[in-house]
Amino acid sequence: MKKFWIALGCVLMGMASAQAQSEEHPYVPETDQAVVKKLDEWQDWKFGMIMHWGPYSQWGVVESWSICPEDEGWTQRKPAGIPYYDYLKKYEALGKTFNPVHFNPEKWAKAAKDAGMKYLVFTTKHHDGFCMFDTKQTDYKITAADGAFSKNPRANLAKEIFQAFREEGIHAGAYFSKPDWHTAYYWWPYFPPRDRNVNYDIKKYPERWNQFKQYTYNQIEELMTGYGKLEILWLDGGWVRPRKTQTKESLSWSQTAPQDQDIDMGKITTMARSHQPGLIVVDRSVHGPYENYRTPEQEIPNKPLSYPWETCMTMGSSWSYVPDDKYKTVNVLIHNLVDIVAKGGNYLLNVAPGPDGELHDAAYATMKGIGEWMHVNGDAIYGTRAVAPYKDGKVCFTRKKDGAVYAIYLLDENEQVPATISFKGLTPAKGARLQLLGASNKLVWKTTADGVTIQVPEAIRQKGFKHAVAIKIPTVEKM
Structure with a gap:
């Protein structure tokens, strides 16, 4: 009988949890007045650039996802049929051969400014864990001693990029992946990864999870203290979240029982803003006090939204570099921008550098075309509301x-x-x-x-x- 009541209780708890997860989570307004002011300024900027870049550009494959053991269209390995661990070894070795000899962030920044872009979000670390900045927490980074680019005086890529864009008057923001598929604190080699989530039982190994929390905290603090003025902390990997904040969508990202992947966003945010007052924090898809604005991906809402938001979208077909990528026309991109701004949003457009550090000629030409239009019509875009x-x-x-x-x-x-x-x-x-x-x-x-x-x-x-x-x-x- 006792087993029956325990089972019934679990069912009822599950039903209550499912009901809560299916409800729309309301936007939580920011209370820090410095952040409120910065959000208002951000809504005036309207048009920004996001850049996905890392060792994976050498293969022209999707960023990070090909090492995720999920069977989805965007996680397929090339060549097809290669054993997982063989592929993983080759993928992780890309960090040593990554050598962007034509790296010239000033050229990127000038093109972005000429296009009318007002802010940048740069991928300091994607899910694969490779750091495009000089972190002290791991050797899996662009400045590692055995890396092909490490002796270059501009090896600390993120620092150079942020500085180049700021010198053009463009506001700097850091993309940072909460999950990290390289560190043993998240994907512990003792167990095989099962999906995109942490691969060990957090309740059974709480010390390891606490090490991951500290690892994450330390890396974000490095970014907040050693890379100049940053105005946006753009956090990706929304499955790393407290269990109580799960939604129907986030639950679908786990092939096993979802865990409480709480990294203490309150502590991280307080620390980050102690170094960068007014910092906008974007904990993507984790609706709550640390999602200062929302980020519909590759889509434009059908109508104006009642809270700050930004459509993030690729200029080409992919977030990461593809050798023969096809770019959207200037006409399509400007229509998207106008549609988004009319609905009260911002447009964050992705451009992906190649393995040598250069953008496609088509990317430069497209930005030039956008800039020619913005030079005439920018007053109808910047500083507007719906x-x-x-x-x-x-x-x-x-x-x-x-x-x-x-x-x-x-x-x-x-x-x-x-x-x-x-x-x-x-x-x-x-x-x-x-x-x-x-x-x-x-x-x-x-x-x-x-x-x-x-x-x-x-x-x-x-x-x-x-x-x-x-x-x-x-x-x-x-x-």
């Missing part, structure tokens, strides 16, 4: 803090600016002088039964505008 309605047909709207509104018409590839642009949902104030960015001509407009119609002079239409045009409405009628 305004209802955020979109009507091919017209997106953004709002400046002084109350001015921009109506941004999305041009199809090779489409000429139309003779009239119409929208509904908001109306310019009586007598408002409308102007299209990049042109000095006054625009004639009128209200109709269907909304507002703006006449576009032929002289403007012949200017060869591409991708989108932004019309400034200095004041609108109260809604």
Whole structure:
């Protein structure tokens, strides 16, 4: 009978837990006023760059995931059929041959600035545990004595990159993977890894888990103290989380009973902000007080969100370097940017360097194209917030803090600016002088039964505008 009640209790507890995990976790607003201020500034930046880079670029394979023993499309090993431990040995040896002899972060930073990017998130360590900075916690790092690049005076890659971007006026942020598939404190060699999660019983070996917590804390403190001003700590690997914060999605990431992978984010955050006041902390997908903004990946929400957010997306097809990667067109990327900003979000666009430290020519060309558009239309993007309605047909709207509104018409590839642009949902104030960015001509407009119609002079239409045009409405009628 006792066994029955124990079993029933476990079932009821499981049902309660499942119910809690299926509920939408509310956004928890930040209370640290320095962080609140920084978040407001971050929402003004709108457009940033994330860079995935590591020894894996030598093979042109997906970052880290090919050493994860899960049978998913993105975890496949090449060549197919190679035994796991044979592959792992070869993969980990890549750290010794990684030699980006054309490393030139100043060139990257200038291209990013010219593209209109305002902040950087750089992968200091991905899930495979290889450190792109000079950590003292492990020899699995770019500055290891037996590494091909270690004698280079710029071997501490993260430090050089952060400095180069800051010198261009770009805000610096550090990507850091919470899971670490190289350290014995997370994937203990005594047991084989089973999936992406810790591979030993934390309750049975609490001392080992505490060593992992300290290892993680120490590495983050190194970043917070030795790499200049950092404004974002962008934490990936959302399965490393307290058991009570599990969601239906995070539970699906474990092929065994989920464990309480609590690394004490409160302690880490307090330490990090003691060194970097106002630091934005992004504990991705772990909804709670350490997720200052949310990060939908490779997708754009259907509507504005009520909290700070950022779409992170690849410029090409992959987060990591692929030799013959195909890049999204400038038109697609600008339309994405306008759509995201109109919904109140930021756009974090990934660019992946190759094994020699150089970007694809196509990446530079794409950033140049974006920059040419941003140079003319940036005022409709930076320092804006969402305004209802955020979109009507091919017209997106953004709002400046002084109350001015921009109506941004999305041009199809090779489409000429139309003779009239119409929208509904908001109306310019009586007598408002409308102007299209990049042109000095006054625009004639009128209200109709269907909304507002703006006449576009032929002289403007012949200017060869591409991708989108932004019309400034200095004041609108109260809604």
